[in-house]
Structures are given as structure tokens and as C-alpha cells.
Amino acid sequence: MKLLHYGPLGQEKPGMLDKDGRIRDLSGKVANFAGSTLLPESLDALRAIDPMTLPLIEGNPRLGACVAGTGKFICIGLNYSDHAAETGATVPPEPIIFMKATSAIVGPNDPVEIPRGSLKTDWEVELGVVIGKTAKYVSEAEAMDYVAGYCVINDVSERAFQAERQGQWTKGKSCDTFGPTGPWLVTADEIDDPQNLKMHLEVNGRKFQDGSTKTMIYGVRYLVSYLSQFMSLLPGDIISTGTPPGVGLGQKPNIFLKAGDVVTLGIEGLGMQRQEFYQG
Template sequence: MKLLRYGDQGAEKPGLLDSDGNIRDLSAHVSDLAGAALLPESLSRIAALDPAALPLVSDSPRVGPCVAGTGKFICIGLNYSDHAAETGATVPPEPVIFMKATSAICGPNDDVRIPRGSEKTDWEVELGVVIGRTAKYVSEAEALDHVAGYCLVHDVSERAFQAERAGQWTKGKSCDTFGPIGPWLVTPDEIADPQNLAMWLNVNGEKMQDGSSSTMVYGVAFVISYLSQFMSLQPGDIISTGTPPGVGMGLKPPRYLKDGDVVELGIEGLGTQKQRFVADA
């Protein structure tokens, strides 16, 4: 299934994308795509519904973040060997973990705000994993049983905030609107292999990233298992699993986003995003 949330910001409704690409309203069956609605039994009940019997959303509403109520937005850094190389870093012996503030989450096609004082706002297309049931001390073999679905994530970064000022990466990753997710939450039955998905990103129509999740250093199952040794993962938590090469900081000379730039990105089977970057007042 492809699940989504649609409507004005802060008032999104749950929906399902039918086989013809139409949005069907799920409000009579779940209040939102959050918490208990992401449990395996809840997703099974939704899957058993006849999409044609659900109310058709006839207009073209804004598409919001594909999950709600996210408690943790966890990111994995330097998780593609070729991306690590372009940034001058070595592949870490264990996954690099950092947090992105949940207040950064926005819809897949919402404007992204370039924060005050930013000179190095950068792009990163990433595969997102949404947790569907609590994971704590899980093995790698059972890790994928805890996945509600996959989604497209744009891990927007401000490199000067991230790396050139004292402290951790979080402040360069957590600016408002720096976490577009969606358009869809795609359930695992539609993703045969999360480690074999083409991914790409364009800036103003120019291809900048053209990679595959097959070049991840630490795969999805390993990352879930690894994280669950340090913290419990709850329904609605998002794990953003890293980016392939082609980011702005890796270019020679580096290139960063400015007011008016348009970024488009996508992952095979997970849809596309398109954002206009706008200088914050």
C-alpha cells in the first residue's frame, strides 16, 4: 500500500493512494497515520479495505508528511562509502548516529526555508524507514519485522552550522523545514529489497545525485538492530539512512542552495518530492 496524509498543514487527514493514483480518504478507519495505526494489525486491516469503497478525494490537496506523531527522527551519517570519500571522511567502524529535530518535518512539496545567516545549505536524498512496532534489542534477522514502511526523505543540511561551529551536527540538520518526508509511506510488501533502490536528486533541473541504496555501508536491517541496542524504537519513529555522493559540499568548488532554487528528488517505488528554497525572513 501507499499511504499518505493530505490537507492543510496541521490539519492533515489520512489517505490511501489507489491503483489509478487517486487519493482515497481513510478518516473513517484511522484518525491519523500515527502510533497504533502503524502497528502490523492496523496496517492489515487497512490493506483488507476495498479502495474503491473509500471516499474519493476529488481535488488536488497539499500532501503532508506521510506519518504523524514522530517521537524520534534518527539519521545515519556517512553511510555510503562513496559519499564519505567525497566529503574527505573515512567509513566509520560503526554507524554514525545523529538526531534531526521533529520540528524540521514538513511535507514533500512544501517550501524549504533557508535559515538566517546560512551560506551553506545543502541537499541529501535519503531512504527513510518508519517503525511500525516497538523494537528493543532486536536481532538483525528480525529487524525488518518492525518496519511499517519506507519513505523518501530530504535530509537538508546547513554545513557551516553542522561542521564549522562548536558542538554536534544537530543544529545544522534541524532547522525548520529541513526534513521533508513523503509523499507516501510505502508498506514493505511493495518494496522487494530496500537495499536495491535507485535514488536521484536534481537542482534546478541539473542531476546532482544518481545513486542506489545498494551502496549503503550499513543496511536497513543492521541499522534497526544496532539502534535498538541503545534506545527503543517506537511506532512513527523515522530513520533516515544516509545519502549517496553528489552533495553540494563534495563538489569542487562546493555549491550550495540559494533563494529561489528548486530541488527535485526521488527514490524508486517511493515517489518524488519538489521544493522551492526560500530565504527565511
């Protein structure tokens, strides 16, 4: 299934795509895709619904983030071998974990604000993993049972805030609108292998990122198990799993985003995003 939220900001309704890629309204069945709605039995109940029996939504409404009520937005740094190489970093012996504020989450095509004082706003296409049931001390063998599905994330980053202002990375990752998520939550049964998905990102039509989840250092199965050793992962939590090479920081000379720039990105089977950047 491809699940989504549509409608004006703060008034989003749940929907799913039918076989023709049209939005069908699910508000008569669930309130949103959050918490218990993401449990395996809840998704099974939705899977039993024939989308063609649901109300058709005409036109092209705004899409909200495909998951609601996210409690934790967990990110993995330097998780692609080729991205680590372009930044001159060594491959970490364990996953680098940092948090992105959930207040950064916006819809996949919403405008993104370049924060005041920013000189180095950057892009990162990433595979998002959405947790479907509480995971605590889970093994790698059982880790995938806790994944509700996958989505596209642009882990927008302000590099000066991140690396030149002391402290942890969080303040360079958590600015308002820095977490476009969606367009869809694609349930795990539709993705045969999350470690074999092509991913790309363009800025103003120029391709900068053209990679694959094949080059992840720590894969989805490992990350879910690893993170669950340190904290409980709850339904609706998101793990953003890192980015392939081609970020602005990796260009020679560096290239960073400015007002009016348009970023488009996508992951195989998970849909596309488009954001126009503006000065805050």
C-alpha cells in the first residue's frame, strides 16, 4: 500500500493510492497514520479494503508528511561508504546517531526555509524507515518485523550550524521545514529489498546525487536492531538512514542552496519530492 496525508496544513486527511495512482480518501476508516494505526494488524485491516470503494479525491491537493505524530526522528550520519569518502571522513566503527527535531517535518512538496544567518544550507536524499510496533532489544533476525514501511526524506542540513558552531549536529539539522517526508508511506510488503533502491536528487535540474542504498554501511535490519538496544522504537518513529555522495558540501568548490532554488529528489518505488527554497 501507498499511504499518505492530503489537504491544507493542519487539516490533513488520510488517503491511499489506488492502482491508477489516484488518491482515495480513508478518513472514514482511520484518523491518520500514527501510533496504533501503524501496527501490523491495523495495516492488515487497511490492506483488506478495496481502494476502488473509497471516495476519489479530484485534482492535486497538497500532500502532508506521510506519517503523523512522530515521536522520534532519528538520523544516521556518514552511513554510505562513498559519501564518507567525499567528505574525507573515516567509516565509523558504529553507526553515528543524531536526532532531528520533529518540528522540522513538513510535506514532501512544501517550501523549505533557509534560516536566518545561513550560508551553507545543503541537501541529502535519504531512505526513511517508519517503525510499526514497539521495538526494544530486538535481534537482527527479527528486526524487519518492526518496520511498517519506507518513505523519501530530504535531510536538509545547515553545514555551518552543524559543524562550525560547536556542540552536536542537531542544531544544523533541526531548523523549521528541514525534514520533508513522503510523498507516501510505502508498506514494507511492497519493497522486496530496501538495500537495493536507486536514489537521486537534482538542484535546478542538475543531478547531484545518483546513488543506491546498496552502498549503505549499516543496513536497515542492523539499524533497527542497533537502535533498539539504546531506546525503545515506537510506532511512527522515523529512522533516516543516511545519504549517498553528491551533497553540496562534497562539491569542489562547495555549492549551497539559495532562495529560489528548486530541489527534486526521489527513491525507486517510494515516489518523488519537490521543494522550492526561500529566505527566512
